Amino acid sequence: MLGTLYLPIAGNGVNIFLLLGLGGVVGFLSGLFGVGGGFLMTPLLIMAGIPSTVAAASDSNQIVAASASGSYAHWRMGNVDLKMGLFLLVGGVAGGTLGVQLIKVLRALGNADFVIKITYVVMLGLIGSYMFVESLQSLRGKVAHPTRREEPPRPSLYARMVQALPWPMRFEKSGVTLSPLMPLILGGFVGVLAAIMGVGGGFIMVPVMVYLLRMPMHVVVGTSLFQILFTCINVTIMQAASNHTVDLILALILLLGSTLGAQFGARLSRRLKADQLKILLASIVLLVMVQILVGLVLAPHLMLGYKGGH
Amino acid sequence: MRRRGSFKPLAAALLSLALLLGTALAARAAMPEVKVSPELVEIGAFFQGAEITVSGEIPPGAEAVVEVLGPEATEHLMRKGRRGGLWMNVGEVEVRTAPSLYLARATDPRLLSHQAPEARFGFAALKRRLAAAGGTATPAELDEFLKLKESEDLYRILPQPLEAAAAGGSRLVKAAFRLPTQVKPGTYRVCLSVLEAGRVSGRKCAGLKVAMVGFPALSAALAYEHGVLYGILAVIIAMVTGLVMGYLFRGGGGH
Numbered sequence: 001m002l003g004t005l006y007l008p009i010a011g012n013g014v015n016i017f018l019l020l021g022l023g024g025v026v027g028f029l030s031g032l033f034g035v036g037g038g039f040l041m042t043p044l045l046i047m048a049g050i051p052s053t054v055a056a057a058s059d060s061n062q063i064v065a066a067s068a069s070g071s072y073a074h075w076r077m078g079n080v081d082l083k084m085g086l087f088l089l090v091g092g093v094a095g096g097t098l099g100v101q102l103i104k105v106l107r108a109l110g111n112a113d114f115v116i117k118i119t120y121v122v123m124l125g126l127i128g129s130y131m132f133v134e135s136l137q138s139l140r141g142k143v144a145h146p147t148r149r150e151e152p153p154r155p156s157l158y159a160r161m162v163q164a165l166p167w168p169m170r171f172e173k174s175g176v177t178l179s180p181l182m183p184l185i186l187g188g189f190v191g192v193l194a195a196i197m198g199v200g201g202g203f204i205m206v207p208v209m210v211y212l213l214r215m216p217m218h219v220v221v222g223t224s225l226f227q228i229l230f231t232c233i234n235v236t237i238m239q240a241a242s243n244h245t246v247d248l249i250l251a252l253i254l255l256l257g258s259t260l261g262a263q264f265g266a267r268l269s270r271r272l273k274a275d276q277l278k279i280l281l282a283s284i285v286l287l288v289m290v291q292i293l294v295g296l297v298l299a300p301h302l303m304l305g306y307k308g309g310h
Numbered sequence: 311m312r313r314r315g316s317f318k319p320l321a322a323a324l325l326s327l328a329l330l331l332g333t334a335l336a337a338r339a340a341m342p343e344v345k346v347s348p349e350l351v352e353i354g355a356f357f358q359g360a361e362i363t364v365s366g367e368i369p370p371g372a373e374a375v376v377e378v379l380g381p382e383a384t385e386h387l388m389r390k391g392r393r394g395g396l397w398m399n400v401g402e403v404e405v406r407t408a409p410s411l412y413l414a415r416a417t418d419p420r421l422l423s424h425q426a427p428e429a430r431f432g433f434a435a436l437k438r439r440l441a442a443a444g445g446t447a448t449p450a451e452l453d454e455f456l457k458l459k460e461s462e463d464l465y466r467i468l469p470q471p472l473e474a475a476a477a478g479g480s481r482l483v484k485a486a487f488r489l490p491t492q493v494k495p496g497t498y499r500v501c502l503s504v505l506e507a508g509r510v511s512g513r514k515c516a517g518l519k520v521a522m523v524g525f526p527a528l529s530a531a532l533a534y535e536h537g538v539l540y541g542i543l544a545v546i547i548a549m550v551t552g553l554v555m556g557y558l559f560r561g562g563g564g565h
Binding site: 004005006007008009011012013049061062064065066067068069070072073117233236237238239240241242244246248249251252255256259260262263295296297298299300301302303304305306307 | 353354355356357358359385386387388389390392395396397398399402403450451454455457458461491492494522525526527529530533534537538540541542543544545547548549551552553555556557
């Protein structure tokens with residue numbers, strides 16, 4: 001077949017144009033929403049014939065490129081809150097380590113897969129539904145009140161809890177004042193979930209930043225990409241060192257497509273309104289959730305699968 | 311008296327030895343010769359699978375089976391089951407001595423059929439060998455294992471019969487096999503079995519080497535022998551490419 005390239009770690013030959021296309025589409029979404037795209041790319045690569053462990057690890061490597069490119073693009077636009085990003089990163093690394101240990105315990109108990117699948121469906125369902133409904137209401141509300149702020153009114157109990165936390169700190173770029181404990185705790189929470197689900201966590205981090213940290217959408221995208229960049233650098237080196245599952249050739253082709261896609265995504269994100277961005281991301285998240293749910297409900301074609309990944 | 315008495319057992323022993331040697335030599339004469347071309351399959355950057363040709367001579371009236379067997383290894387798999395109405399992995403299954411590749415063709419395809427009782431070749435025989443090797447798979451799970459490998463084109467029973475042409479006093483069997491792109495590097499065995507009057511009268515195997523060359527070989531060696539360095543290099547290359555692309559797009563404007 002024309003354009004087939006052999007991937008030595010994946011141990012398979014795959015069409016180069018297919019990989020470039022996959023990289024381009026996922027990179028575009030990455031630049032647009034500030035998500036790593038791992039929750040989309042890994043299943044797509046598995047469908048293209050790449051073993052799941054190699055797909056997940058090589059995807060982390062290509063996200064390094066896409067998020068470096070996207071972070072740079074957003075940095076130039078002044079959309080990266082470095083201070084907030086660092087707190088989230090510290091929390092994320094601690095949470096990720098805890099999550100990996102949690103998975104080990106669950107695997108020993110024999111129900112890790114159930115927890116992983118259910119976490120996926122619940123998290124994607126909750127985030128997707130909430131973002132979708134909220135963005136839709138906000139879009140409709142804006143017609144009647146065009147001068148109102150984009151963010152919904154915060155719940156009073158939540159606001160009181162946030163205000164009660166010690167050491168309030170001003171985050172200039174995000175235009176918010178809150179305790180550094182907030183990004184640390186929330187980063188840790190996302191880190192635990194990301195480790196359980198085996199993804200970078202961007203699609204959880206973005207809603208957390210928007211709804212719980214009250215950051216403006218454009219700063220959210222840049223800061224999320226910045227945080228994902230460091231998470232994926234760590235994952236790539238760890239996977240290459242311990243599992244030998246990073247296929248550099250696969251990642252190089254994906255990153256060529258994704259870095260191009262990320263640039264277009266970052267540009268479009270400036271042109272679209274925050275609610276339009278949110279409703280698009282919500283739709284994709286819900287689609288992935290439905291796809292996983294269908295896979296859980298319908299009887300599988302084969303009653304055995306390879307061990308590895310999830 | 312004593313010397314004459316001891317001569318008889320010695321003569322009998324010598325006769326038996328000659329008979330045994332004769333039988334062994336006759337059996338050796340019936341052993342088929344098998345040739346594989348090429349003997350080395352190279353996996354380069356643009357590897358799209360490879361075709362190998364297997365040839366060998368068999369006696370007139372005999373049937374033949376050709377099998378291509380990959381290196382054996384223990385496979386770790388997950389059993390799927392239903393919990394609370396949802397399908398998911400519910401346990402681990404181990405299949406021992408599973409060949410990484412199994413391709414088979416016969417002069418009479420019925421020799422490889424699933425239903426053949428006491429089949430010596432094909433999936434039925436492979437399943438028996440896997441079951442005998444231990445592991446934790448039930449017979450039903452071994453069937454699923456074979457289906458899984460079949461779905462990946464790694465285990466295949468080729469339906470086309472092997473063609474055998476007359477060549478002097480014997481018949482020449484020739485068959486082509488396509489190795490899929492996901493074929494693993496290693497030493498493979500290509501075996502030609504001869505069946506006469508329903509019994510296996512000879513089996514001969516030849517080696518086939520599958521090896522990575524060029525960039526794939528370099529990349530795999532670095533990944534497996536210097537994992538940390540490979541990971542750091544992968545990150546640096548990714549970051550540089552990402553930043554270069556970002557820089558290139560800076561002049562594009564549009565925001």
